[in-house]
Amino acid sequence: MTAKRIGILTSGGDCAGLNAVIRAVVLAAGRRGWTVVGIRQGTRGLMARPPMADTLGAEAADTGMMRMGGTVLGTTNHGDPFDFPMPDGRRLDRSDEVIEGFRLLGLDALIGIGGDGSLAILRRLARQGGIPLVGIPKTIDNDIGLTETAIGYQTAVAVATEALDRLQPTAASHSRVMVLEVMGRDAGHIALATGIAGGADVILIPEIPYDFPVIAEHLRRIQEGGRNFALVVVAEAVLTEEGRPVRQGRGSYGGIGHYVAERLTRDTGAETRVTVLGHVQRGGQPTAGDRLLASALGVHAVELVAEGRFDRMVAWINRQVGDVPIQHAIEHYQAVDSEGAIVKTARGLGICFGDRQETAA
Numbered sequence: 001m002t003a004k005r006i007g008i009l010t011s012g013g014d015c016a017g018l019n020a021v022i023r024a025v026v027l028a029a030g031r032r033g034w035t036v037v038g039i040r041q042g043t044r045g046l047m048a049r050p051p052m053a054d055t056l057g058a059e060a061a062d063t064g065m066m067r068m069g070g071t072v073l074g075t076t077n078h079g080d081p082f083d084f085p086m087p088d089g090r091r092l093d094r095s096d097e098v099i100e101g102f103r104l105l106g107l108d109a110l111i112g113i114g115g116d117g118s119l120a121i122l123r124r125l126a127r128q129g130g131i132p133l134v135g136i137p138k139t140i141d142n143d144i145g146l147t148e149t150a151i152g153y154q155t156a157v158a159v160a161t162e163a164l165d166r167l168q169p170t171a172a173s174h175s176r177v178m179v180l181e182v183m184g185r186d187a188g189h190i191a192l193a194t195g196i197a198g199g200a201d202v203i204l205i206p207e208i209p210y211d212f213p214v215i216a217e218h219l220r221r222i223q224e225g226g227r228n229f230a231l232v233v234v235a236e237a238v239l240t241e242e243g244r245p246v247r248q249g250r251g252s253y254g255g256i257g258h259y260v261a262e263r264l265t266r267d268t269g270a271e272t273r274v275t276v277l278g279h280v281q282r283g284g285q286p287t288a289g290d291r292l293l294a295s296a297l298g299v300h301a302v303e304l305v306a307e308g309r310f311d312r313m314v315a316w317i318n319r320q321v322g323d324v325p326i327q328h329a330i331e332h333y334q335a336v337d338s339e340g341a342i343v344k345t346a347r348g349l350g351i352c353f354g355d356r357q358e359t360a361a
């Protein structure tokens with residue numbers, strides 16, 4: 001087989017495990033005698049002239065990459081090339097420049113690491129420009145369809161669970177209700193998994209509408225049972241009672257934890273404190289699980305390039321590495337299944353979601 005020259009880029013929000021997957025691609029491609037070109041700042045690197053890209057050498061294959069948070073390639077979660085925000089306020093379609101950047105680098109294929117939004121943009125570019133594309137799923141939100149888990153999610157849950165481990169003793173010492181707000185954009189996976197793993201009393205997720213009286217009643221029962229504290233986990237995308245999202249700054253979610261805490265204080269008289277975990281969930285060392293996943297998905301992505309199987313996303317399915325059409329993964333957006341096994345587990349543990357099913361239990 002002829003030697004190939006493949007490009008790799010990270011796109012969307014960073015997360016733990018991105019450097020581990022870059023390393024896996026460099027190692028697996030290197031074993032075939034291929035060159036891997038690291039494209040900087042996602043598609044912005046292909047828009048720049050000359051394109052911002054370097055051949056990835058031994059340092060990218062180093063074991064240290066496995067442990068390192070962030071992405072050595074840089075990334076961006078704004079700057080859709082089809083609707084690119086220019087400094088003068090105009091929005092331009094710069095997709096042809098990105099495609100030309102790919103050609104200028106003399107690449108045979110592109111491996112794009114991203115969430116559902118990034119993969120949709122990359123796929124559109126690939127189809128428009130005839131770019132042979134393989135996608136690798138990453139997002140702490142874990143909402144990409146057709147893969148059981150995406151790179152970064154397990155680390156985010158581990159970080160958030162450690163936060164609950166630290167909040168619980170201080171909650172007990174001060175007889176407080178501790179509210180932990182976690183990320184997840186529009187899906188409640190991080191909140192749900194963290195709430196179970198960290199022993200929360202209440203989990204609020206966007207997929208399950210809640211009522212404050214139900215939560216207040218649950219907290220009252222805990223107190224009557226002789227416990228002086230409670231732990232509440234809230235996903236950032238949970239809406240207010242009036243159905244309003246709580247946002248900060250440029251439009252990112254943030255602040256629903258404070259809203260919930262104020263209401264709980266008003267309704268129950270409890271002393272509350274709020275922790276908004278934010279980007280702490282994205283940085284830091286990946287867990288062993290994320291390192292393993294990143295390695296497996298990176299190696300398989302190179303196999304797909306070798307086999308000439310493009311427009312596919314590598315995936316983790318039934319304890320195996322597999323692959324699915326990128327379009328199918330995007331179409332099967334994976335919110336929390338409110339009737340699924342994990343929600344049932346939480347209900348079985350007596351965790352309150354703030355819905356009426358809880359009062360019936």
Ligand code: F6P
Pocket residue numbers: 013077115139140141183184185236252253282
């Ligand atoms: O999609 C990953 C994510 O961390 C979401 O959980 C969160 O809502 C968003 O990105 C934050 O984006 P930014 O880094 O732009 O604040």
